[in-house]
Amino acid sequence: MKVLLTCEHARNSFPPDMENIFKGKQRLLQSHRGWDEGALEMARGLKRKLKAPLLEGSHSRLVIDLNRSINHRKAFSEITKRLPQETKDKIISTIHRPFRENARVIVEKQSQVLHLSIHSFVPILDGKKRNCEIGILYDPRRPLETNVAKQLKLSFQANDPNVIIKMNYPYRGTSDGHTTQLRRTFSPKKYLGIELEFNQAWLKKLKNKNRVIEWIADSIQNSLL
Template sequence: MSVAKAEADGAAAPVAIVNRAGAGAFVVLCDHASNALPARFGTLGLSPADLQAHIAWDPGALGVSRRLSGLLDAPLVHPTLSRLLVDCNRAPDAPDLAPALSEATEIPGNRDLSEEDRAARIALVHTPFHAAVDEVLDERAARGLPTLLVSVHTFTPVYRGVSRPWQIGVLYDQDRRLAERLISALKSDSSLTVGDNEPYAPSDGVYYTLDRHGQARGLASVMLEIRNDEVADAAGEEAWAHRLAALLAEAGRAVSASEAGRKKTN
């Protein structure tokens, strides 16, 4: 199915591409942008409060991502459906792709999914999302545009009873080109507690999207996790987007200059 097509039942397309022709250096990804569920899935047995909570999406992440897209002239790719249906930032065979339990909340509609049900959910949003990312990256490569990837997430201030002190975490795997520069810049602000591969790390299985589209292509990549009380309203989203846009632009220029210098010496 083309990523631009709507579902056959008339629902909105499962993936959105914003500013597709953006010519800035970055592409922004937001795996957990939405808490929406197609009507045929009901509420998965959850309450309205559950569907507003962090188990269903990353509150504030899409607002920050949209602002970054504008500030950096960056394409933005995101699913339009909840990660409770299928988590686009997990491998298709991951045990928590469609979790029956998220933190302490049971998700009745995900209990005892058949292989057919699981495959249908992957086909509905997981496959189109990753196809859309590939399309955008391939288009940019064909245009000769350099590309750096940033994936935007948010996290809850308290998880399983444990408080998390970081206002922002920077996650990375083997490729540290962007991460090291961002961590250094963020830590220069004494008002911030910055997570270095905290509150998650690739070893937690949360780096699938960037591993698939960034590291596999040799693109400089970084995952940002903002504590969601920092972006609980439009003002918070705006403030963090402006802070991060400036730091990302600076880090991106440094990475590009370093790569250009390396090529000259080879």
């Protein structure tokens, strides 16, 4: 089984020709609504250890959210949703479509792929503390995917029993997203789509990030069919 890594919310930048639209939006761009802080570092570390391809989102999700379908009401943000259709079409054809298409082509060429979509989440949302360090998101209706997700949890815990790991938390693996779309395209045997969500507070306080990336990569390798 081959591994494909993606990082949809890797960056909080925007295309140079959108400077006017994003004027004065620095704070929003810096926040969790702009990007997944720490996710790209984790994704790149895993790419190195696993020698797997990694697709990185090129711009902020405030331009377009690569983890939403183009017809989802939140694909475009409050900043971009009222732009002229022509501009939105350009954003779709230059940012969203190529990213999704690259992933689809990589999966298509292999007999079996474990797609790991790497994200991070804020430790407190709407005043509520999220008591979890790593979330594993998957579709419980897909048996192979479920097996690998459970195996990943066991393997993570074996490496560090103190890490709190939750399944389908802080979001459900079946909500609209990149993995959800690819599940519709490929059979459960060919395509296994799992989102790994890392708590940003946990990522920040890690003393030896490289060592943690190493045991996460080892766990992934041990969970491959």
